[in-house]
Amino acid sequence: MALRAFEAVARHLSFMRAADELAVTQSAISHQIQKLEQHLGVLLFVRRTRSIEITPEGSAYYAKVRKALEWIADGTRQIRDVKTRITPLKVSLLSSFATHWLAPRLAAFSADNPDIHLHLMPSIELVSLGSGTADVAIRYGKGDWPNVRSSLLMHERLSPVCSPGYLETHGPFTNPVELKKGPLLMSYARCTISNGMPGVATSGVT
Template structure:
């Protein structure tokens, strides 16, 4: 008949099995994430309960006694059976789906990155790979699964869906507005360096100038590689930038950047951030749909200021 005597505590058996396998109390402690003294304590209690000595304690090592070797063979086999049974029962790990997104570095760092933790927490099975570049990613050619573009739409061979509009106003460091030459009206901006980022089809300054009746052809324009650099140059007082409010909201809120001409704000519904996918795709992959829906919901919760 099976014995009715209780088994030793599982924690003591684990300590013994690990120590016997490594022939080291310290290595067993590292494996089990406990202290060496805790392993020694559990084994002493196990020896006391069994009434036998399992280890020979030496100066810098331990060795199994004859009883310890016999007991280890059975305990180790039991733990191996538990391990293999657990692995067979455990649901297989789901491979993460990679989703490649093309976008501007400025949008990635100033708008998307602070919000990505929420997406990763909600969708751990999707691994986002961001490809920031000032050049347009080849969406039809499959270079990326999805792109986020800035502009007025109208790109060839793709589907473009407005994610959110952008608000534009001319901004600068407060230090640039000191003295008697402070701009009072849009036309006064021609006295300052105008900061512009690289674009295949630049439109911001032209659209703003047309809206407020300013001829900017005689203004000094400083062309910079990326919009992140434009923002840093404006913060350093090097000129007037076209402020994309979605991207510079923290700087406007803190006063690090101010509107040079507060009444000259451009809200053009055509200008904004767009979600771009291949036009010829037979069916949108699920990860694209999930990320697109999350972006749309997140953008809707971000009122423009």
Template sequence: MRSTRSLPALVSLRAFEAAARRLSFSLAAQELFVTQSAVSHHIQRLESELGVALFERRTRAVALTPAGQAYFEHVHAAFELLRQGTDKLRAPAAARVTLKVGLLASFATRWLAPRLPAFAAAHPDIELQLLPDIGLADVAGGDVDVAIRYGRGSWPGVASRLLMTEQLSVVGAPERIAGRKRPRTPEDLLRHPLLTSHAKQPFEWDAWARRFGMDLGRAQTVRLHDYNIVVEAALAGQGLAMGRHRLIAPHLASGALVQALPGAMLEDPRIGWWFVAPRGALQPAAAALRDWLADAAQTDEPTFPATH
């Protein structure tokens, strides 16, 4: 049996999980009812104990390192298990319904996770089991009860409802597109590596290029595993990414990412995040999640700060 003595202190892990989920030491401090310096101290202690940097400190923001992102996925999953176990203990088992939700890891960590406490408070009788995957979860086949998918809708064999549209623009770290390196035209973007994530039906760069007249035939494309890694690579200055503003809003607000071509925003009324369910009448728990997501999306309209 492995000894728990090899594990870091729970208080340090809790500070890391909150800061990584919020991408902010100050917001983590507010959530945990401690000072920002206390959060910073716990994370420094954790980094020292693990022997690896978990965060990249910037002037106006923090970002997870690749090691930090990988560790966060495990730590966050562990805390979710603790929360779910606690909720089961507090509520009669028969009164709770488990809902399996398929979704992209990037949507789960960057949009949904910070809002889960609000859903739990509004629906204590529903336990969400999040099943992140870069592939399309089989809703019709019963692998999951419902799914949140990104794309244009019209998937066969299921019922889809648009929750919120997505706005797309090319973004990068300020230092990559500063001064003489700043793109002036869409063709100028081809001087930079274009970052993209794995997808069964990739469409973002193609749709943007058609809209703004860019020939992707000469593009240097870097294909990464998922969109979380695309964002981290863009933050590290490794190339330009197609920014999904719903997911990268904190980075745009902080200036950690900026638009490479101000005003070159692709807004397609069918590109966005969709609630996908089996055809027919929804079970009450699924309908409750759908309606809650739709309400949350309406109060979360993205803003577009000026490019630095």
């Protein structure tokens, strides 16, 4: 506060104008200048009846303080500019897909897109893109979800596996048709985008 007060007084050569600029009282400005003078051990201003005059020591100090405050202000603007350029991207996806496929590629994505802050939201629940919960949803399916634009991420590849005991009881299986000889378990999972608005829903498999 003392340096801000000093810079404003030196620039305006007025305690009153400095107080108005910093939205404080004139006595507060005067108190800050006195504290700064005591700390430095020099007189920064000569107080006259209706005016003030900056001393040679004060003038030299003002040049340094003004430049330092300008550097601080410039650094603050740069940080704020970078922050405003960062775009958040909320991605809803299955945990297994995030772990096994996306995670190994995150470092390269961040390096190529430093202005995008990726926020992963692992979930198996339905997600509404129109509600703002997520910007992109990656799900397993045919991609024919209503009210969204879908893009195929990759095709699925299925491989049958079984225990040695199962193979001994129901096998051998020399072709896919012979798999029907054993008990068939079916799983129906609805992973769709509900009540969505136009967005990107990418279908894929883990």
